[in-house]
Amino acid sequence: xxxxxSVVVALVGLGGGAALxxxxxxxxxxxxxxxxxxxxxxxxxxxxxxxxxxxxxLADLPRLAAAVSTDERTVRDLTSDELAFRTRPGEIISIGxxxxxxxxxxxxxxxxxxxxxxxxDRVGFRLSLVNGKLMLTExxxxxxKDRADELLGAVAVSWPVDVQAIAAKLDALGxxxxxxxxxxxxxxxxxPLGGAATTSVPLESEPGKGAVLIVPTVxxxxxxxxxxxxxxxxxxxxxxxxxxxxxGRPKQAAPAEVSGTGRTELAAASxxxxxxxxxxxxxxxxFTVLKxxxxxxxxxxxxxxxxxxxxxxxxxxxxxxxxxxxxQEEIVEHFLDEAKLASRLTHPNIVQISDLGRAGDxxxxxxxxxxGADLERLLNAARARGAQVPVKVALFILRKICDGxxxxxxxxxxxxKSLEIVHRDVKSANVFVAKNGAVKVGDFGIAKAxxxxxxxxxxxxxxxxxxxxxxxxxxxxxxxxxxxxxxxVGAIAYELLSGTAINLDLAMLAQRGREGWPHLPKLxxxxxxxPPELDDVIFKALAYERDARYADCGAFExxxxxxxxxxxxxxxxxxxxxxxxxxxxxxxAADVARSKTxxxxxx
Numbered sequence: 216x217x218x219x220x221s222v223v224v225a226l227v228g229l230g231g232g233a234a235l236x237x238x239x240x241x242x243x244x245x246x247x248x249x250x251x252x253x254x255x256x257x258x259x260x261x262x263x264x265x266x267x268x269x270x271x272x273l274a275d276l277p278r279l280a281a282a283v284s285t286d287e288r289t290v291r292d293l294t295s296d297e298l299a300f301r302t303r304p305g306e307i308i309s310i311g312x313x314x315x316x317x318x319x320x321x322x323x324x325x326x327x328x329x330x331x332x333x334x335x336d337r338v339g340f341r342l343s344l345v346n347g348k349l350m351l352t353e354x355x356x357x358x359x360k361d362r363a364d365e366l367l368g369a370v371a372v373s374w375p376v377d378v379q380a381i382a383a384k385l386d387a388l389g390x391x392x393x394x395x396x397x398x399x400x401x402x403x404x405x406x407p408l409g410g411a412a413t414t415s416v417p418l419e420s421e422p423g424k425g426a427v428l429i430v431p432t433v434x435x436x437x438x439x440x441x442x443x444x445x446x447x448x449x450x451x452x453x454x455x456x457x458x459x460x461x462x463g464r465p466k467q468a469a470p471a472e473v474s475g476t477g478r479t480e481l482a483a484a485s486x487x488x489x490x491x492x493x494x495x496x497x498x499x500x501x502f503t504v505l506k507x508x509x510x511x512x513x514x515x516x517x518x519x520x521x522x523x524x525x526x527x528x529x530x531x532x533x534x535x536x537x538x539x540x541x542x543q544e545e546i547v548e549h550f551l552d553e554a555k556l557a558s559r560l561t562h563p564n565i566v567q568i569s570d571l572g573r574a575g576d577x578x579x580x581x582x583x584x585x586x587g588a589d590l591e592r593l594l595n596a597a598r599a600r601g602a603q604v605p606v607k608v609a610l611f612i613l614r615k616i617c618d619g620x621x622x623x624x625x626x627x628x629x630x631x632k633s634l635e636i637v638h639r640d641v642k643s644a645n646v647f648v649a650k651n652g653a654v655k656v657g658d659f660g661i662a663k664a665x666x667x668x669x670x671x672x673x674x675x676x677x678x679x680x681x682x683x684x685x686x687x688x689x690x691x692x693x694x695x696x697x698x699x700x701x702x703x704v705g706a707i708a709y710e711l712l713s714g715t716a717i718n719l720d721l722a723m724l725a726q727r728g729r730e731g732w733p734h735l736p737k738l739x740x741x742x743x744x745x746p747p748e749l750d751d752v753i754f755k756a757l758a759y760e761r762d763a764r765y766a767d768c769g770a771f772e773x774x775x776x777x778x779x780x781x782x783x784x785x786x787x788x789x790x791x792x793x794x795x796x797x798x799x800x801x802x803x804a805a806d807v808a809r810s811k812t813x814x815x816x817x818x
Contacts, residue, residue, distance in 0.1 A: 248416040248430035251392060251403075254381055255428065256420040257539050259351060262376050263340060263422040266353045270372040273308070274355040275682070275690060283312060283323070283368025284359035290323040302326050305348075309371040311335045313356070320369065335369040340422040344399040349376040351422055378403060380542065393429040500574035502533050502581065513540060513550065518584065531569060532585070536578040547578060554580040557659045559634065560626055564619030566647060566657030582657070587649035587795055590707070594643055596802045598714060606745060607786035608794045609711040610779050615654035616646055616704055617772035623656070624697040624767060637695055641703035642684045643710060648795055652788025683718045687732075687759055698761040701768050705756030712749065713741045719757070732759040746782050 273279060282290045290310055302308055307330045311322040320336045331345050333352055341352045350373045357368030378394075378401075385392055385404030392403040393413075412432040418424070497504040502519040509516045519533040540546045554571040557580075561567065570581035590612070597604055620641065626634045638645075638659060645658040680689060686702035689695045709717055719733050735757075737750050752774045758764045765771040779785050 248392075248414055248428060251381060251384070251430060252416045252418055252428045254384075254539075255378065255394075256418050256423055258376055258378070258381075259342070259418070259420045259422045261539065262351045262374055263353070263420075266340075266351055266372050266374050269306075269374075270353045270355040270370060271682075272692070273370045273372065274357045274368075277360075277691070279310070279370065280357055280368065281360040283310065283357050284362040284366065287323045303374075305375040307331065307333050307350070307352075307371075307373040309333045309335050309369075309373075311369050311371075313367045313369050315364070315366055333371050333373050335371045338369070340424075342396050342423060342426050344396055344401050345373075347401070349378055349394065349396070349401055350374065351376050390431060392431075395427045395429060397425065498574075499533060499535060499577050499579055500570075500572055502531060502579070504533065505530075508532060513537065513546070514580075519581070521581075530584045532582040534580040534582060538576060541576060541578055550578055550580075556634075556636065559628070560623050560636075560659075562619055562622040563653070564615045564655055565622060566655045583655075585647045585649045585653075585655060585657075587647060587651075587653075588799060589644050590646040590648055590711075591642070591644040593648060593795065593798050594710060594714075594716075596798045598716070600801060603714045603742065604711050605786075605790070605794060606712070606742075607784050608791050609708075610775060610784055611786045611788075611791055612646070612648065612654050612711065613704065613708050614772050614775055614779075616641075616656060616707065617768040617775070619654075619656040620697075620700050620704065621768040621772065623659075624700070625769075635696075637697055638700045638703075639689070639695060640680045640684075641700045641707070642681045643707050644681075646707065648791065650792060650795055650799075652790070652792035652795070654791065685719070686761065688761060696761070697767050698764050701756055701764055701771055702758075702761075704768060704771065705753050705764075708753045708756065709735060709738070712738055712745060712753070715741065729759050733757045746778050746784075748778050748781075752778065 308324075308326040309322055309332070310324040311320050313320050313335070320334075322332065322335060325332060333345075333350075334341070335354050338354050338356055341354070343350050343352065352371055352373040354369055354371045357370055359366060359368050382404045386406070389406060390404060391406035391408050393408055394401045394403060408429065408431060413429045414432045416428045416430060418426045418428065499519070502521050505518045505520055507515060508518050514534045514536045517533045517535065519531050520528055521531060522528050536547070536550050540550075551571065554568055557566070558568040558571065566585065567583040568580060569583065570579075572579060594604070620638060623636045623638060626636055628634055636659075638656070640658065641656070645656065647655045647657055649655070682690060684703040684706045686695065686699040689699045689702075706717060706719055709715075713736075717733075717735060733754070735754075738745050738753065739747050739750055752771075755774075756764055756771055765774065
């Protein structure tokens with residue numbers, strides 16, 4: 216009887232589940248509008264970072280500053296000959312004038328020829344639909360070399376935003392959506408919205424301001440909930456049926472080990488939950504993620520632990536590419552090239568790479584974990600309380616930076632051929648100082664190595680780096696060599712010894728000219744206790760013409776060594792460790808919370 220009843224219950228449960236499932240399908244597709252909007256916002260932020268870099272780079276070019284105050288023919292001649300602009304696929308560049316005393320803006324050049332006209336009347340980001348494509352534009356101002364009292368120059372860079380992946384997601388759901396931008400509409404997904412009820416979800420990112428995503432509203436119960444209920448009803452029916460079926464079996468004697476207890480123990484044979492699941496920690500390959508250290512445009516960095524035999528454990532900084540970028544082949548190649556390049560560099564003053572791999576959808580780089588802080592954070596902490604870096608400590612740090620970079624610049628491949636590595640983003644935020652006093656250069660993310668096949672030359676106007684520390688030739692988009700890195704070390708040297716943050720970008724060059732570059736006060740006037748020879752040494756590293764600088768970081772270090780030995784200014788890692796400890800201890804609580812991610816904030 217019990218077995219018959221169990222069959223009936225099972226059939227009823229399955230039937231009820233099927234009915235609920237069919238009902239969920241009849242409700243039409245359900246769309247999480249907030250999730251789709253968040254995905255689109257993320258893509259807009261990624262595009263905005265590239266567009267901003269491109270626009271600001273073009274706006275800083277001195278030749279463009281000279282051109283925007285002229286006429287259409289002159290601008291076209293300059294861009295075709297001297298500036299050699301080359302647009303990327305889908306990119307549109309507009310160059311024009313903005314009158315200061317009223318009047319309509321004048322477009323002097325539109326690239327490529329025949330491209331749709333992009334407005335230059337408003338500085339900042341703008342989202343628009345052009346020929347059925349979603350375009351993100353940033354307009355940046357250009358300070359003209361002449362007629363600055365009459366007008367401003369303007370350069371607009373427009374890039375298409377890839378929404379195909381979002382459309383594919385909607386197609387998989389059997390749903391459609393619509394993006395409304397400035398009175399125009401872009402359909403997302405193959406299925407039209409039709410006359411169904413809709414919900415409006417505004418985009419929240421800065422470049423997406425004013426755009427609204429329209430998604431279908433599902434009436435009645437959420438189909439996801441209905442489908443969950445369908446599964447629950449079916450499972451409950453089967454469970455009750457199983458219990459009834461088991462009661463219909465002939466009773467067996469209890470196992471010997473539990474007989475006499477007055478009850479029957481049921482020992483379920485199941486796999487115990489993993490330690491990761493129990494602790495809530497994520498596993499990436501052989502690494503257990505402990506906490507997040509920092510986040511940047513390409514990746515997030517985590518503190519992770521790797522374990523081995525006999526209780527072996529070691530901490531690493533695990534750099535994991537953003538999932539949204541992992542589908543872009545060029546970016547993945549760039550990420551992998553960074554790891555392959557840095558893995559060739561073995562030196563105590565370079566952050567070491569231990570592993571490179573892919574776990575599921577995650578691309579990761581395992582790096583040496585540095586328990587300390589980046590130099591930018593330490594300098595900010597000192598400046599906040601009006602303190603100077605001890606001269607001995609500053610000179611020790613500079614010498615170690617030179618050591619690490621010289622090792623990178625002179626690195627060779629397995630055949631002894633020079634890799635010709637140039638870091639290209641040397642700055643205080645990429646110098647890491649450990650609590651034990653060790654100094655290391657890291658983040659070779661945009662380094663150039665002529666011997667690596669996939670590293671491509673940067674086009675004019677596609678300059679990457681941090682403008683405050685860029686050598687003039689780098690900022691102008693010209694070819695760079697190790698002397699560009701040396702120039703950046705000179706900038707760090709001035710900050711370390713003067714206690715002043717500096718900005719050596721081309722806006723200063725346009726204002727003050729090349730004569731007297733880099734237009735900084737002599738160190739002896741800022742800190743009279745400094746050896747006077749330091750001015751000549753550091754200003755030589757900061758020379759405008761690369762040929763006027765030291766030949767390499769090794770020669771720069773030798774010049775610093777001579778001053779250290781002459782004035783008895785040598786120090787060791789212990790002195791640096793004491794300085795780091797003091798700065799971190801004195802750091803305000805608010806700053807600690809903001810920059811606790813230590814050496815990996817910029818990764």
